[in-house]
Amino acid sequence: MNPSAPPSDKTPASLLRTGVPGLEDVLGGGLTPGRLYLVEGTPGSGKTTIAMQFLMEGVRLGEAVLYVTLSETSDELQGVAQSHGWDLKGMEVREMLPSQDSLSPEEQYTVFHPSEVELGETTIRILKEVERINPSRVVFDSLSELRLLAGNSLRYRRQILALKQFFAGRNCTVMLLDDMTAVEHDLQVQSISHAVLRLEQINPDYGGARRRLSVLKYRGQSFRGGYHDYKIVRGGLVVFPRLVAAEHVEEADQSQLPSGLEALDALLGGGAERGTSTLLVGAPGTGKSSVAMQFAVAAAERGECAALFIFDESIATLRMRADGLGMPVSKHIASGRIRLRQIDPAELSPGEFVHEIRQAVTEHHAKVVVIDSLNGYLNAMPDERFLIVQLHELLTFLGQSGVATLLIGAQTGLIGAQMQSPVDASYLADSVVLLRYYETEGEVRQAISVVKKRGGAHERSIRRFQITADGLSVGPPLREFRGILTGVPVPVEDPDQPAA
Secondary structure: OOOOOOOOOOOOOOOOOOOOHHHHHHHOOEEEEOOOOEEEEEOOOOOHHHHHHHHHHHHHOOEEEEEEEOOOOOHHHHHHHHHHHHOOEEEEEEEOOOOHHHHHHHHOOOOOOOOOOOOOOOHHHHHHHHHHOOOOOOEEEOHHHHHHHOOHHHHHHHHHHHHHHHHHOOOOOOEEEEOOOOOOOOOOOHHHEEEEEEEEOOOOOOOOOEEEEEEEOOOOOOOOOEEEEEEEEEEEEEOOOOOOHHHHHOOOOOOEEEOHHHHHHHHHOOOOEEEOEEEEOOOOOOOOHHHHHHHHHHHHHOOOOEEEEEEOOOOOOHHHHHOOOOOHHHHHHOOEEEEEEEOOOOEEEEHHHOOOOOOOHOHHHHHEEEEEEEEHHHHHOOOOOHHHHHHHHHHHHHHOOOOEEEEEEOOEOOOOOOOOOOOOOOOOEEEEEEEEEEEOOEEEEEEEEEHHHHHOOOOOOOEEEEOEEEEOEEEEEOOOOOOOHOOEEEEEOOOOOOOO
């Protein structure tokens, strides 16, 4: 099936739920019952975890389930369950560990006979257990042991085909686990499987392991292609489906969102519009985060919810700084109108970060979202190219949801025209607010201006910007200087006359 087709929003009653949060969204609703599925991944990627969640979902629905283990003992599986806080009551676990004699070189070619009728001692034991329990869900863990017992590729392939034929008429959904330890990756199992899921584990040079999954094939079912981040926590495996903004098109409110500062709203032509994104860019300390906080507080004062995702600053420091500016942030945090989330880019994957933003919008109805900053967001991404693509999808989704998004971009350098940004997102943002230092009368002062705004008029002047104990202050236009953006402005002899 074409993986680019968006999955259906409603789960068909005929599909099986996997018990893995987020996986149904990737699979287009669930698994087709009575089919054979392959889950492959390197050791430690979570294959056993996802298989146990699949069987426990069947137990929850009152189904008979069977876990056939050829590599781990029942005690080891019980240890996995205890680490997640699970109770395996109702799940039949059968150990089919090969005997020591069967693994000797002279016995490897006699355990499995080439005939599809005599499948060998281990296979016969498995089939007898299936006939006795009559399960609706079965997991085989893992194929590497079957491959070892078969002795060669021909017997192994006939072994898998025989298993598929045996389960075809029993209305049983089978999940095969493969740890991909074979020297040559055999595509035979992929070809006969109804769907193939691949789990990957990436170990960066610094930080925790990153995990992602992809659906390589799924016959007769539309699914969400590409990579989807996931993590393993106490309670099981959680999948964060890749965001596709085209699936969330809805008519959004385009009204203006004032900041509570009259002069700042005048610069922006009345304020920031809902459904748009605003990039606040400038040197460190120019007041970008404070301006974004001003919009969040103004939204909370109107009774709306604002969500702030902070990469570079601790929550304690932010609250202390906001309270020192006279912004009642602590009060709104206690009421739930302002939600703060400190992001650790070394531990949080990009997919999980986007998932948390989606939750803030869909579950908590946030109308203002602040990402502080793009520099920290970039550190969470393996490549800047992927950051721009994901940021485009995220901003499109937020815009279609009627959310006013504020992005913070810290530039390198302090004073001068040669300011550089680690990532250029100015063409993605609907509005760009520029904050600068400039030198005059032996002081370093700040200036603010709006250099871009799509779909509306804005003020072209450069105004003085101050951060005092009474809050933020936006002064009158600095018409007595020219060259403010260079950092060292030159006084204008007659401010009423435009500079040449």
